[in-house]
Amino acid sequence: MLFNSIEFAIFLPIVFAVYWLVANKNLKFQNAFLLIASYMFYGWWDWRFLSLIIFSSLIDFIVGIKLSKAESKRKRKLLLLTSISVNLGFLGFFKYFNFFADSFANAFTLFGTSFDPARLSIILPVGISFYTFQTLSYSIDVYRRKLEPNNDIIAFFAFVSFFPQLVAGPIERAANLLPQFRTKRNFDYSRAADGMRQILWGLFKKIVIADNCAIIVDDIFHNYSQYPGSTLLLGAVFFSLQIYSDFSGYSDIAIGTGRLFGFNLMRNFAFPYFSRDIAEFWRRWHISLSTWFRDYLYIPLGGSRGGVWLTIRNIFIIFTVTGFWHGANWTFIVWGLLHALYFLPLLLLSRNRKYMNDVAEGRFFPNIREILQIGTTFFQTTIAFVFFRAETIEQSLLYLGRMFSESLFSFPSVLSGQALISLTLIGLMVMIEWMKRDKQHGLQFDSAKSSKVFRWSSYVFIILLILLFGKFDETEFIYFQF
Numbered sequence: 001m002l003f004n005s006i007e008f009a010i011f012l013p014i015v016f017a018v019y020w021l022v023a024n025k026n027l028k029f030q031n032a033f034l035l036i037a038s039y040m041f042y043g044w045w046d047w048r049f050l051s052l053i054i055f056s057s058l059i060d061f062i063v064g065i066k067l068s069k070a071e072s073k074r075k076r077k078l079l080l081l082t083s084i085s086v087n088l089g090f091l092g093f094f095k096y097f098n099f100f101a102d103s104f105a106n107a108f109t110l111f112g113t114s115f116d117p118a119r120l121s122i123i124l125p126v127g128i129s130f131y132t133f134q135t136l137s138y139s140i141d142v143y144r145r146k147l148e149p150n151n152d153i154i155a156f157f158a159f160v161s162f163f164p165q166l167v168a169g170p171i172e173r174a175a176n177l178l179p180q181f182r183t184k185r186n187f188d189y190s191r192a193a194d195g196m197r198q199i200l201w202g203l204f205k206k207i208v209i210a211d212n213c214a215i216i217v218d219d220i221f222h223n224y225s226q227y228p229g230s231t232l233l234l235g236a237v238f239f240s241l242q243i244y245s246d247f248s249g250y251s252d253i254a255i256g257t258g259r260l261f262g263f264n265l266m267r268n269f270a271f272p273y274f275s276r277d278i279a280e281f282w283r284r285w286h287i288s289l290s291t292w293f294r295d296y297l298y299i300p301l302g303g304s305r306g307g308v309w310l311t312i313r314n315i316f317i318i319f320t321v322t323g324f325w326h327g328a329n330w331t332f333i334v335w336g337l338l339h340a341l342y343f344l345p346l347l348l349l350s351r352n353r354k355y356m357n358d359v360a361e362g363r364f365f366p367n368i369r370e371i372l373q374i375g376t377t378f379f380q381t382t383i384a385f386v387f388f389r390a391e392t393i394e395q396s397l398l399y400l401g402r403m404f405s406e407s408l409f410s411f412p413s414v415l416s417g418q419a420l421i422s423l424t425l426i427g428l429m430v431m432i433e434w435m436k437r438d439k440q441h442g443l444q445f446d447s448a449k450s451s452k453v454f455r456w457s458s459y460v461f462i463i464l465l466i467l468l469f470g471k472f473d474e475t476e477f478i479y480f481q482f
Helices: 006-021 027-043 049-069 073-109 128-143 153-161 174-181 189-222 229-260 278-284 287-298 308-326 330-348 368-389 393-403 417-435 452-469
Strands: none
Touching: 006 027, 006 229, 027 049, 027 153, 049 073, 049 128, 049 153, 073 128, 128 153, 128 174, 128 287, 153 174, 189 229, 189 417, 189 452, 229 368, 229 393, 229 417, 278 287, 278 330, 278 368, 287 308, 308 330, 330 368, 330 393, 368 393, 417 452
8 A cells, every 4th residue: 555545545544543532442452453454554565465574573573582581592593593584584585586596697607608597476575675674673682682572462563564664664673663562652632743744745755756756767767878968967866856755755654654643753864965975864864774784784793893994894795785675686786885985985084973963053054065065965876876776787887978978068958847847846845854954854843933824834835736746646655666
């Protein structure tokens, strides 16, 4: 079920009403109802996918119970290995089997031998990369004795399958979300109202910004050989804005929906295109994934504590795995490696934590240096996103080669009415988010400092933009494929 579908527009109010009016009697009713609603939401795509998430949930629930009783180091490691093997086994089979089979076959062609490997004609279960990492964090934290195991199977299954963030995150930590399922929620009007505002902002970014950009991006990337470099640069910029609006829009809707039901989900985007370097960008982009890899891979590998060469190794490992997590294609790996190259000088020069505050803090306008830094960082991410968007590395290189040709200085050939409207709407989004860069989302208001008339005028204005310029063809979110 898509957030931008008519089915969800019907589903959400019904679930919300039943949850607060009927299932609000006690904690067990609340969790049981959320579990049923979440399975309905997930099974809407294909009910067969439910078997995977149920089995994965059951394995990690049992592993957690067993870990609480196991004392020997060997048995505890065996239990953790069971959880890791099952979860990554499912992920590897459904998402990466064909990739490894094809890569293995291509390697043989280097030695003059060729063969046709067996390929699986299977559909990638929606959200498997997200809920797999969510359950893994539980098993690992219980193994490390950082988290007490959960004995309530309904609460645990509801934690794994919580529908607002099930399909594309945020990837929640058990330490943050699971305790919220063990505490009865009471309706909070202010929290629910802010949740509705965040949902509205997320819908605006998705169906107005991202889906309008998609029309231009698809045309340019599918016909890149026919366009001059200036148009290809415009296409790359539009894709950077499309993927941000699409993914952060999903996260806004997910977090806002969670608030409607009394949950606080972790922030996943913090206006990353206002970053002054790549290190700051990764503290603000897909925060739940980057911090997951930091805590469960980078730090256990030694982080930056093992000397220069080990630090370089760990940086390349973390960004390679980050790229590979996104998809079974060498283009994603190259995308990750590019970010490693961007990030490494900052780390080696101890400048990776230089910008921990908001840009132009205490000022409305950035200075010239900040503008140049933001522009440089955006340009770096835009170049890397060409590999993310292209279907093959060869296409990426051809795209970039043509983009950086003499025709880069020509006038773009796709400045149609569609493109101009999209640029205007993008400018509006950027302006609003700049003004709200110290907030959680673009429509967050301080009731004590803003009038009711201004707030409601803002809501009506955004709704009118959605009705006038939104694409209502229920386009899937980009990150559903991951």
